[in-house]
Amino acid sequence: xxxxxxxxxxxxxxxxxxxxxxxxxxxxxxxxxxxxxxxxxxxxxxxxxxxxxxxxxxxxxxxxxxxxxxxxxxxxxxxxxxxxxxxxxxxxxxxxxxxxxxxxxxxxxxxxxxxxxxxxxxxxxxxxxxxxxxxxxxxxxxxxxxxxxxxxxxxxxxxxxxxxxxxxxxxxxxxxxxxxxxxxxxxxxxxxxxxxxxxxxxxxxxxxxxxxxxxxxxxxxxxxxxxxxxxxxxxxxxxxxxxxxxxxxxxxxxxxxxxxxxxxxxxxxxxxxxxxxxxxxxxxxxxxxxxxxxxxxxxxxxxxxxxxxxxxxxxxxxxxxx
Numbered sequence: 438x439x440x441x442x443x444x445x446x447x448x449x450x451x452x453x454x455x456x457x458x459x460x461x462x463x464x465x466x467x468x469x470x471x472x473x474x475x476x477x478x479x480x481x482x483x484x485x486x487x488x489x490x491x492x493x494x495x496x497x498x499x500x501x502x503x504x505x506x507x508x509x510x511x512x513x514x515x516x517x518x519x520x521x522x523x524x525x526x527x528x529x530x531x532x533x534x535x536x537x538x539x540x541x542x543x544x545x546x547x548x549x550x551x552x553x554x555x556x557x558x559x560x561x562x563x564x565x566x567x568x569x570x571x572x573x574x575x576x577x578x579x580x581x582x583x584x585x586x587x588x589x590x591x592x593x594x595x596x597x598x599x600x601x602x603x604x605x606x607x608x609x610x611x612x613x614x615x616x617x618x619x620x621x622x623x624x625x626x627x628x629x630x631x632x633x634x635x636x637x638x639x640x641x642x643x644x645x646x647x648x649x650x651x652x653x654x655x656x657x658x659x660x661x662x663x664x665x666x667x668x669x670x671x672x673x674x675x676x677x678x679x680x681x682x683x684x685x686x687x688x689x690x691x692x693x694x695x696x697x698x699x700x701x702x703x704x705x706x707x708x709x710x711x712x713x714x715x716x717x718x719x720x721x722x723x724x725x726x727x728x729x730x731x732x733x734x735x736x737x738x739x740x741x742x743x744x745x746x747x748x749x750x751x752x753x754x755x756x757x758x759x
Contacts, residue, residue, distance in 0.1 A: 444601050445594070445598070446532035447544050448608075449593030454555075458524040458552075463493040465484050478534030480530075511563070518560075526548045529544045558618060561618045564621070617676070620679065631741065649682045653684050653686070666680075666682055667735040672692055680695070683735055689704060691704055692705060705733065720738075721736045721737060722739065723737075
């Protein structure tokens with residue numbers, strides 16, 4: 438059973454560190470100090486020292502409030518992009534106990550990697566919540582995360598075999614969602630940067646990569662295509678949040694984006710597609726098009742939103758190549 442306790446402790450602390458490092462330290466320290474759990478690796482006993490408990494408690498109290506305030510939580514998570522993985526690595530190293538040195542090094546590497554992955558997942562979903570930045574949503578998400586950390590550690594310390602299976606399943610689920618999460622994070626960070634750039638005036642059309650121009654010229658050899666940088670929201674034939682370019686030729690609309698191995702073109706105008714409406718947002722605008730009675734939507738960052746009319750009604754010339 439001892440190897441299973443080691444495994445559950447390493448996985449549990451690493452996973453919890455990526456969500457809420459200070460709560461993980463506090464819960465483990467209290468379990469050690471008040472003997473709520475026995476059989477943990479001896480190196481974790483240091484977490485029960487009063488100084489560490491007080492420090493972890495104070496830091497958790499700060500995070501408890503910071504994590505529930507829209508926009509403040511983004512800054513807090515950004516700062517902890519380094520803190521949480523390092524903390525996860527150190528806790529995993531301690532949880533390895535008296536295992537051989539090679540295993541300890543592997544445990545530290547795994548702990549840091551798992552903490553970084555869970556932190557990135559948490560940050561991605563929290564950034565998604567900022568599309569509707571109201572305190573109740575963030576408070577509910579934060580409380581759910583804290584309860585999840587406590588429940589996960591309790592399971593790891595009381596039922597290590599079951600906890601190990603649950604944690605492996607959670608990691609597999611995270612790996613499945615990583616491609617979409619990376620697209621989400623890329624889009625949200627680009628939107629944030631676009632919001633800042635928009636304060637200094639409209640950016641106008643984006644520089645268009647050569648691979649987009651090649652496909653645009655193939656669709657319209659006259660070279661009069663109008664092009665707008667956009668992200669797919671609900672587009673049949675393109676993954677959600679795929680980064681690409683919305684192209685309007687004399688004949689039809691296209692969405693050109695970079696796939697896993699090559700660029701791809703989605704022909705949107707098999708039926709007539711017309712601009713429907715634009716929803717204005719804080720970080721980005723959403724363009725809606727009507728096609729055969731169905732709606733297809735694209736996100737446009739605020740610094741590019743000024744080019745929307747240029748695409749919609751045909752003002753301007755073809756965007757320059759980059």
